[in-house]
Amino acid sequence: MSILKNGMKLLMNRSAQNALGNKCLHTPSSLDAAKAVSIKSPIARAFASGEQNEDKFSNLPVERITCTLIPGDGVYPELMNSVQTVLKAIGAPIDFETILFSEVQHSSSAKVEDVIKSINRNRICLMGALMSPDVSYSGELQNLHMKLRKGLDLYSNVVHVVSWPGVASRHKNIDMVIIRELTEGEYSALEHESVDGVVECLKIVTASKSQRIAKFAFDYAIRNNRERVTCVHKANIMKLGDGLFLKSCSDIKRLYPGVNFEAMIVDNCTMQMVSNPQQFDILVMPNLYGNIIDNLAAGLVGGAGVVASSSFSPECAVFEPGARHVFQTAVGKNIANPTAMLMCASKMLRHVNLQHYSESIRNAIREVLAAGKVRTRDLGGSSSTHEFTDAVIKAIV
Amino acid sequence: MLGIFSKCTLPKKAGSHTIRQLSSLNFDIQHKHPQARRQVGLPRARYGGRNAVTMLPGGGIGPELMSYVKEVFLHGGVPVDFETIQIDPQSDNNDDLQYAIMSIRRNGVCIKGNIETRSLDTAIISRNVAIRNELDLFVNVINVQSYNNIPSRHKNVNCIVIRQNTEGEYAMLEHESVEGVVESMKVITKENSTRLARYAFELAKNNGRTKVTAVHKANIMKLSDGLFLETCKNMSLNYPDIKFEHMIIDNCCMQLVSNPHQFDVMVMPNLYGSIVSNVICGLVGGAGLISGRNYGDHYAVFEPGTRNTGSSIAGTNTANPVAMLSASADMLEHLGHKVHCDMIRTAISKTLNEDMVHTADLNGTAKSTDVVDNVIKHVKSIAGRI
Numbered sequence: 001m002s003i004l005k006n007g008m009k010l011l012m013n014r015s016a017q018n019a020l021g022n023k024c025l026h027t028p029s030s031l032d033a034a035k036a037v038s039i040k041s042p043i044a045r046a047f048a049s050g051e052q053n054e055d056k057f058s059n060l061p062v063e064r065i066t067c068t069l070i071p072g073d074g075v076y077p078e079l080m081n082s083v084q085t086v087l088k089a090i091g092a093p094i095d096f097e098t099i100l101f102s103e104v105q106h107s108s109s110a111k112v113e114d115v116i117k118s119i120n121r122n123r124i125c126l127m128g129a130l131m132s133p134d135v136s137y138s139g140e141l142q143n144l145h146m147k148l149r150k151g152l153d154l155y156s157n158v159v160h161v162v163s164w165p166g167v168a169s170r171h172k173n174i175d176m177v178i179i180r181e182l183t184e185g186e187y188s189a190l191e192h193e194s195v196d197g198v199v200e201c202l203k204i205v206t207a208s209k210s211q212r213i214a215k216f217a218f219d220y221a222i223r224n225n226r227e228r229v230t231c232v233h234k235a236n237i238m239k240l241g242d243g244l245f246l247k248s249c250s251d252i253k254r255l256y257p258g259v260n261f262e263a264m265i266v267d268n269c270t271m272q273m274v275s276n277p278q279q280f281d282i283l284v285m286p287n288l289y290g291n292i293i294d295n296l297a298a299g300l301v302g303g304a305g306v307v308a309s310s311s312f313s314p315e316c317a318v319f320e321p322g323a324r325h326v327f328q329t330a331v332g333k334n335i336a337n338p339t340a341m342l343m344c345a346s347k348m349l350r351h352v353n354l355q356h357y358s359e360s361i362r363n364a365i366r367e368v369l370a371a372g373k374v375r376t377r378d379l380g381g382s383s384s385t386h387e388f389t390d391a392v393i394k395a396i397v
Numbered sequence: 398m399l400g401i402f403s404k405c406t407l408p409k410k411a412g413s414h415t416i417r418q419l420s421s422l423n424f425d426i427q428h429k430h431p432q433a434r435r436q437v438g439l440p441r442a443r444y445g446g447r448n449a450v451t452m453l454p455g456g457g458i459g460p461e462l463m464s465y466v467k468e469v470f471l472h473g474g475v476p477v478d479f480e481t482i483q484i485d486p487q488s489d490n491n492d493d494l495q496y497a498i499m500s501i502r503r504n505g506v507c508i509k510g511n512i513e514t515r516s517l518d519t520a521i522i523s524r525n526v527a528i529r530n531e532l533d534l535f536v537n538v539i540n541v542q543s544y545n546n547i548p549s550r551h552k553n554v555n556c557i558v559i560r561q562n563t564e565g566e567y568a569m570l571e572h573e574s575v576e577g578v579v580e581s582m583k584v585i586t587k588e589n590s591t592r593l594a595r596y597a598f599e600l601a602k603n604n605g606r607t608k609v610t611a612v613h614k615a616n617i618m619k620l621s622d623g624l625f626l627e628t629c630k631n632m633s634l635n636y637p638d639i640k641f642e643h644m645i646i647d648n649c650c651m652q653l654v655s656n657p658h659q660f661d662v663m664v665m666p667n668l669y670g671s672i673v674s675n676v677i678c679g680l681v682g683g684a685g686l687i688s689g690r691n692y693g694d695h696y697a698v699f700e701p702g703t704r705n706t707g708s709s710i711a712g713t714n715t716a717n718p719v720a721m722l723s724a725s726a727d728m729l730e731h732l733g734h735k736v737h738c739d740m741i742r743t744a745i746s747k748t749l750n751e752d753m754v755h756t757a758d759l760n761g762t763a764k765s766t767d768v769v770d771n772v773i774k775h776v777k778s779i780a781g782r783i
Contacts, residue, residue, distance in 0.1 A: 063780070123446050215439060215503070219503065255502060312444040314440070317444075353476075
């Protein structure tokens with residue numbers, strides 16, 4: 001009975017928001033109002049069943065879901081604001097638990113343990129890009145972002161690179177998925193100066209983690225009806241390290257007779273990517289190559305402002321931009337492109353079984369970009385972040 | 398690390414290569430090589446809290462029951478993606494089957510209906526048995542609990558049947574030694590009996606059960622069933638808090654139909670398990686109610702308890718969907734989705750006990766879809782969807 005009552009309340013709340021239209025959109029989005037009617041229950045975490053039955057989901061609210069939100073550095077707090085505005089406008093039943101987590105503002109940042117605890121509790125997190133300074137404040141080699149990944153065992157990063165209609169780029173019809181190992185490789189933070197002037201940096205490759213990421217890639221192919229997985233490596237030079245990665249991938253391949261598998265050396269891969277990116281389907285690679293290829297691929301379809309990514313551990317999912325640049329020079333200028341962050345939100349909604357909201361955000365972005373009237377500066381327009389956000393909301397409502 | 402270095406600096410030895418193969422591919426051969434079996438299998442397909450699960454709808458009523466499961470999961474917002482694989486019952490090769498087994502290896506968990514094997518070719522083994530043997534699913538567990546408002550001969554039956562699942566009479570070793578004489582081998586091994594007995598006592602201990610009954614026919618098959626009984630007896634010495642009894646299979650069947658309340662946890666070899674689980678399901682309301690679970694060291698397969706195909710009622714909208722729905726709830730419990738599991742179990746019990754929506758096999762008049770709709774109604778209200 002109480003569930004019903006609360007549901008009605010939510011319903012009314014939503015229709016009230018719709019009636020207001022986007023008049024109150026740019027008041028600093030206070031989530032407290034939404035929280036007042038929140039129902040805390042473990043069931044709040046309702047995930048998708050993966051079926052293509054979006055039409056079955058009515059746009060009615062379900063129990064509210066809590067999501068950890070890390071605003072990030074640079075322009076990202078502003079972009080998060082635009083995400084919250086959109087979610088509020090469409091009445092998505094999401095509450096945010098905002099945590100300040102930043103390396104450059106290290107004195108006011110939350111502790112890594114607290115952030116990990118929050119994400120483990122909520123299972124989902126929306127995260128802006130973090131600035132990682134060249135010099136460590138704590139004297140440690142590992143930066144905060146890496147600590148977070150290690151702590152959560154966030155081992156796979158998925159960047160879905162697609163061409164948007166209406167975004168000028170060198171190549172059309174790109175549709176590829178870049179899967180990157182996140183916890184080892186060159187990012188193991190094991191560096192030392194063995195003798196004066198000689199620094200050794202250890203790249204760690206283990207069979208179990210390589211198999212795990214390879215299995216993730218092939219499972220992704222199965223779940224999303226994709227046909228081909230390409231392993232990107234440099235096993236001709238690093239015969240043991242990358243050799244193990246390549247071998248792990250081809251070992252796992254034997255369990256997936258329906259999926260094609262090929263290997264490509266990373267230098268060739270970058271060349272192929274700028275000349276003929278349509279050939280790629282799913283790419284799987286170790287940590288550093290992933291970082292480079294992610295950025296390269298983002299550049300092909302419109303830059304850091306339009307590409308979203310998701311990172312997975314067995315238990316939780318973190319949604320962050322695909323090319324993580326904080327865009328420090330644009331802070332406070334209201335010019336950054338919120339597309340990447342909105343797509344993160346859309347992916348997050350899909351992950352928690354709210355396909356309807358997810359689809360409507362994605363379709364609205366597509367519509368706005370295709371129309372080409374409202375464009376931020378990075379896509380050759382002159383509109384502001386707020387104008388773009390408003391246009392997206394208008395396209396939904 | 399050392400192994401890798403030695404491999405490249407030293408001249409290749411014949412042995413080192415095999416060892417390396419073994420360590421990286423243990424999931425491939427863990428069944429065939431006892432040494433490798435204990436190693437950790439592949440990581441389960443669980444990403445961001447969502448599981449991929451293999452679904453084998455099988456024949457007869459299987460496909461319709463699976464569509465009900467999908468529907469209930471959709472409305473309950475259950476974090477599971479299904480990889481559906483259809484095995485062609487007519488085919489004379491095992492390609493589909495191999496693919497299905499590989500898929501279970503990848504995902505770790507499977508929900509299945511009963512799979513038909515229509516081919517009469519002796520080279521084509523029963524698909525159900527092949528899945529159990531290939532994945533080394535050595536234990537089958539059926540938790541029989543009567544529902545209050547379902548007409549049945551006995552009320553308040555609550556016992557667990559644990560059945561050896563891979564050997565015994567199902568070893569599939571039969572031959573005609575001379576014309577007119579067929580020998581069928583029943584294989585009992587100490588290793589499999591030991592882990593079965595350990596599983597039974599551990600289950601009893603963890604679920605607060607007080608008694609384990611071993612069912613056998615050691616008075617006739619003194620060596621094979623004798624070994625099974627002996628192993629169970631030895632295992633019981635490790636669990637002094639749990640009472641151990643043994644009973645001969647024919648007596649056991651009689652006791653079951655006259656006084657099923659005396660049983661708590663029952664453990665038995667393969668064929669007796671098949672018989673006893675059917676008897677006991679019949680006592681509480683038939684094949685449509687009870688779900689069964691198959692476990693190995695690495696994999697788990699969930700199915701309706703009595704493994705019937707139900708071809709005669711396929712497509713008539715009269716099959717009881719409860720068994721498959723509770724199998725799906727068992728699966729969610731195994732995957733750690735406790736909340737979703739409870740949600741579906743509560744919905745089922747409300748449907749059967751309070752709303753009294755019963756299909757024809759329970760002397761009701763409801764269609765399968767009526768039951769499913771009623772379950773969905775409860776699932777929705779529990780999950781907070783309006």
